[in-house]
Amino acid sequence: MARFLGYFARGLALTAPLVVTGWVCWQLFTTVDGWLGLPVPGAGFLLMLVVITAMGFVGSTFLTRTVVGMVEGLMGRLPFVRLLYGSTKDLLNAFVGERRRFDRPVLLSPRADGAVQLVGFVTQASLEAIGVTDRIAVYCPHSYAFSGQLYVVPTTQVRPLDMASADAMAFVVSGGVTGLVPSAQSTGEFATVRS
Numbered sequence: 001m002a003r004f005l006g007y008f009a010r011g012l013a014l015t016a017p018l019v020v021t022g023w024v025c026w027q028l029f030t031t032v033d034g035w036l037g038l039p040v041p042g043a044g045f046l047l048m049l050v051v052i053t054a055m056g057f058v059g060s061t062f063l064t065r066t067v068v069g070m071v072e073g074l075m076g077r078l079p080f081v082r083l084l085y086g087s088t089k090d091l092l093n094a095f096v097g098e099r100r101r102f103d104r105p106v107l108l109s110p111r112a113d114g115a116v117q118l119v120g121f122v123t124q125a126s127l128e129a130i131g132v133t134d135r136i137a138v139y140c141p142h143s144y145a146f147s148g149q150l151y152v153v154p155t156t157q158v159r160p161l162d163m164a165s166a167d168a169m170a171f172v173v174s175g176g177v178t179g180l181v182p183s184a185q186s187t188g189e190f191a192t193v194r195s
Helices: 002-036 043-058 062-075 079-096 165-173
Strands: 105-108 118-124 135-141 148-154 158-160
Touching (some): 118 165, 135 165
16 A cells, blocks of 8 residues: 555656646636637747747837837836836846846845855845945745745845856745755855846
8 A cells, every 4th residue: 555655646746747837838828819819729829929029129129229218218107007017027127137136046144143044146236225335135035936035134144055046046936845956156255246
């Protein structure tokens, strides 16, 4: 019986991630297809990828940047829209934009004795713009969620991690169950962190 339960547990561990991933992809495909009213499964999703890529290409030209700047200026003047648009834009730029923010994984000690440590990402190496000179901003994502906490801490309580940002994020978001792979990234002082 124990052997049977072991096989079942192993099969569940192999099958569940495939089924969940397949189900999420199918839901995404059918939802986008439903929005566009296309009868071919996946055609709407493919069309969406083409349109987004084309927008990125068109958005790279000087003329389009001027128009985008005007639209962003308008969005910045509308109270609720400014919050929604700005937050969404900043979040996407943090992951895939030209000025990515989650590119410096660190180990944060929220207590002075170092007994507790969190994996996070330096998002601002300098807080002089808000009048704080001896602190940095470290974002610590929550496990199994799309949320996190931002800590403003002394630089002495943060140590750079020698790992790729994507690996650090996967480690935190998975609750620490994702395997760790050593990286050859440099671990310098925080004066070199891009802000």
